[in-house]
Amino acid sequence: MNEIKLQVKNVSVEFEGKKIIEDISIDLNKGELVCILGTSGVGKTTLFNVISGLISPTSGEVFLDGKNILENSGKISYMLQKDLLLPFKTIIDNVSLPLVIKGVKKSEARKRAQKYFAEFGLSGTEKKYPNQLSGGMRQRAALLRTYMFSCEVALLDEPFSALDAITKRKMQNWYLNIMEKIKLSTLFITHDIDEAILISKRIYIISGNPGKITKEIKVDLPKTGNGDEVTLTEKFIEYKREILKLL
Incomplete structure (x- = not known):
């Protein structure tokens, strides 16, 4: 039975009278990588800002190991698109x-x-x-x-988007291997459909204005090995067709 590590329940964010995201609920199991997939400007980063404690939601709750962490930030690590290493x-x-x-x-x-x-x-x-x-x-x-x-849960916001295609694929495989070794649970933002299908066990599709979770897709494909071969399979293409219809 899966052990839920992180749970987001009915989170909405409103800014200056405009709803950015609405009634978002997601689960992340221990040791799992789950992708949040959506187009630019749909509220993916806003959701991560709530989970990490950078902003407070208008409504909703966030639980880590069953404990509400909205009033106790700093429990979850967050990596943005750029590495932001201090030169x-x-x-x-x-x-x-x-x-x-x-x-x-x-x-x-x-x-x-x-x-x-x-x-x-x-x-x-x-x-x-x-x-x-x-x-x-x-x-x-x-x-x-x-x-x-934080060695428990990582929020990664398009961490490989600036890399060339070959390096990106290598980093995806490397991260899946290291995540399994160190028992890390990961929520991963991307707008790259291929990336979401290749690396995740489940994908939450977020779309609309305000952004809402419109579907959860379970991905049954091998997560290590030659990703280029996987992308040519009929199963991969079926997942991609389904996602394109939703976005």
């Missing part, structure tokens, strides 16, 4: 920054972060600066920093 800090200091902000001594924070560098494919980059890394490596560092903030 004047080394990679080890960028990655360990969430721990320092929480009050951990810098030396101890570095020590804790160092344990994950090999697992995240970042060995040897500790003393380098962001401008010395490739786009893919910078994203790995940003994802590790996100994990250091």
Whole structure:
């Protein structure tokens, strides 16, 4: 039986009399990757801002392990589209920054972060600066920093959108593998239909004005291996046709 890690219940957001999102409810099970798929401007990022505690909803609730976290933010990590690594800090200091902000001594924070560098494919980059890394490596560092903030649930807002197609596919496969190893649960925003089908077990379609969840789609496709081959299967094409009709 699936264990619900994160639950969003009937969340609506209104700004200056205009509804941005309305009555959104989603579940995220432990160790699962779920995509929120919709066109630009439909309210996906607003939803993430609510879940992460950056803004308060007009109505609705957000639960982590059954506890309402709307009044207790800082429980869930959030990574935006850009890696936002600080150019004047080394990679080890960028990655360990969430721990320092929480009050951990810098030396101890570095020590804790160092344990994950090999697992995240970042060995040897500790003393380098962001401008010395490739786009893919910078994203790995940003994802590790996100994990250091919260090792339970990650909100990723189109984290691979700036990468070229080949690097993007490699990063998708890498993230699925690392997520399974470290037992991380992930909500993933994308407007890329192929990406949503390839990486997620379930997809919530958000559309309209205000944005609403119009359908939940369960995806039964292999999540590792050659994604290019999967995209050519009839099953993949069927999922894509269904989603295109909904958007």
